[in-house]
Amino acid sequence: MGPEAIKTRPPFITLEGGEGAGKSTQQHMLVRRARGLGLTVTSTREPGATLLGAAVRELLTAPGKDHPGRRSELFLYLADRAQHVERVIAPALGEGQVVICDRFADSSEVYQGRARGLGADWVRTLNRWACGEVWPDLTILLDLEPGAGLGRVNQRQGRLGLTPDRLENEGLEFHQKVRQGFLDQAAEEPQRIKVVDASQAQEEVAGAVWALAEPLLKEFKRLAA
Numbered sequence: 001m002g003p004e005a006i007k008t009r010p011p012f013i014t015l016e017g018g019e020g021a022g023k024s025t026q027q028h029m030l031v032r033r034a035r036g037l038g039l040t041v042t043s044t045r046e047p048g049a050t051l052l053g054a055a056v057r058e059l060l061t062a063p064g065k066d067h068p069g070r071r072s073e074l075f076l077y078l079a080d081r082a083q084h085v086e087r088v089i090a091p092a093l094g095e096g097q098v099v100i101c102d103r104f105a106d107s108s109e110v111y112q113g114r115a116r117g118l119g120a121d122w123v124r125t126l127n128r129w130a131c132g133e134v135w136p137d138l139t140i141l142l143d144l145e146p147g148a149g150l151g152r153v154n155q156r157q158g159r160l161g162l163t164p165d166r167l168e169n170e171g172l173e174f175h176q177k178v179r180q181g182f183l184d185q186a187a188e189e190p191q192r193i194k195v196v197d198a199s200q201a202q203e204e205v206a207g208a209v210w211a212l213a214e215p216l217l218k219e220f221k222r223l224a225a
Contacts, residue, residue, distance in 0.1 A: 009093050011137045011138065013213055014102075014136040014139045015030075015100070015103070020144065026140075041100060042092035042099045044092075044101050045102035046077075046080060048080070049080075050084055056076050061167065070112065106139055111178060114184065120181075139189075140212055140213070146178070150172070
């Protein structure tokens, strides 16, 4: 992205990774630091950031036998994403706000395209159609061995008295495919997707995340001044 593009649109940053990688925690810490620079930030997530998305999230995460098939699952995520872009992300960017999102298009390309076998390139085509001109400037992949991530999920759910959702209940082999899918995605787009070792201590991960995001945010602030 050139300087003129940065002037006309604030950075759109996404965090990706498998279950239990710490995306929500790192998003919170990144948002706080970005606001500390004096920037206005919209913090959002997928799925579920709109009223339509909340209904979609319930359909996608509820355990049970009548769960969506591979294609239905993909189209539900795309419906959530199209609404999310139109109602939340694009308006925020248009108002000069930085947007930091927990999961976005890469999740569909990995979970449905790669791990479910629908084809990452095909899912990318559908994602581009659903998102229009909105696409992440920086994607931070929090990489964690799936067994460790699922262990974190079980501990968290146990503390809260909750049960794992439908995706969290998928077998270890599926989550290993997800991890490899994200790493393959990052290898194919090294300029946009940056990998951070999420097995480190929380503050160390946050430092690595900030080292990636800070230059982009400071450059935008400088050019927008």
